[in-house]
Amino acid sequence: MRGNVKAAVEAALFVATRPLTLEELARGLRFPEDEVYAALEGIAAELEAGGKPYRLVRKGGGYILELREEYADLVRPFAPGGDIPEPVLRTLALIAYRGPIKQAEVVRIRGQRAYAHVKDLVKRGFVRARKEGATKILEVTEEFLEYFGLESPKDFRAPRD
């Protein structure tokens, strides 16, 4: 049944954190590829017509639901990591750009509060700390990059306005 395919495809897109290929969807949901494709078309059109703040986009050979650009700044505080306080974000930026970096160096630059920031960032899984003698070496994790769909820390430089 048509309705069935569409709901199934939309359910898969709803939970996926990366683009899903046509083949993957067909195999995982057990529907013929052409039906899945028709469902994708239907979903895209519906989101467009409904004035939804998200849409279906093609990315890296797959399909993914994505927030429309114009809502990004508005909803940033609700997005993952959006609750990271600005000072903690600065400490993260330092670790991202200068890492691997000694904790002592981060503290020297950011002050004593950086200890709490590092703790928070390690807890979030964004920063990894490894002991090296008496000090700790800090760097961002792959999880952090993957989480935000980044290839390298360079990718999240804020656009200069």
Added chain:
Amino acid sequence: MRGNVKAAVEAALFVATRPLTLEELARGLRFPEDEVYAALEGIAAELEAGGKPYRLVRKGGGYILELREEYADLVRPFAPGGDIPEPVLRTLALIAYRGPIKQAEVVRIRGQRAYAHVKDLVKRGFVRARKEGATKILEVTEEFLEYFGLESPKDFRAPRD
């Protein structure tokens, strides 16, 4: 404008990974609470009417978009990790199966990290801990039962192979 509020609220729900309260949405999006509430009602009705595989639910005092129960198994291949990390899930399973159980016993079986798991599970509302002398007695809550669609903890305690 009405449409504006609804799209903004839906955008926030789309990116959020935890329930958002009415107050939080109103403050973050800078719309009056009653307008945000009306938008939430509109979104819920629309998802319902459109036969979408996800819906708006109220949870822990907030609102979150959630996949409908009946699609959970279907989409597992597309979202390998559920919202409870595997090690925490094992500790939860043990408490559900053996509860009420002493925290010390859980730690004996699951190791020291179980302390952090229990803390997490209590925070999620899945486990209740009551002091009994020097130790804590752990058991699952009604919220846990509701999450997994169980009537009673006994439903999970059928003999295993």
Added chain:
Amino acid sequence: MRVDISPERLARADWETVLRALTADMDPWDIDLVELVRRFRAYLAGLRALELEVPGRMVLVGSVLLRLKSEVLREMNGHHRDGNGDVDGDVEGALGAAAEEADYLPEEGVYIAPELRLPVVRRPRRKVTLAELEEALRAALAQEKRKRKPRRRPRDGGVPLPKGEPFSARARRLFRKLLSLVNGKRDIPFEKLLSRRDPAEVVARFMELLHLDAEGKVVLTQRDFLGELIVRVPDHARKCKGRR
């Protein structure tokens, strides 16, 4: 910029005023103790007469600050855990509050890194299914089973000691043997005390010698590293021949 107090006034000031003056430009959450000490020494050097009460209290305040700081650093490095392996909630709360408060302090406009902007992404998390909960249970129970398997106790690697005779009796017997061997000589090589020379005997004799050494009945020396152990029975010990 330090608070400007004339040297005369500072000399007459009480220790709290001195401390306030010396730390006026410091972050109260992050007092630089090294700098404070340097300033205080400069202050002392500027004093004509040494008021002992002032440095005494300063040392107290300095040590309290140092203690506070070291405790905070210790906590932040994850030490001081309670028996449960959890960081003491109160301490963590206090630290969190302190850090939060520190976050409201104005930041210096120093360039550290490009501004960081996290992209707005969606990280949907689906619910865990009952099947997954059951799989998790199976894994947890399997883990328990592994833990329950009795671990093979390591073979008793303790010192093999001859059974039957109490240690003190053996030590006394060894001492009598030593006295019989002394016979004019002062030094007796350890190997003379051995008959079988197997490890069990070596360890047993050595333990007995250590006991006698502790009682002051023998003196043990070893001239070369890993060389022969030399046993000497001091004169005063020879006299206790007949005694127990």
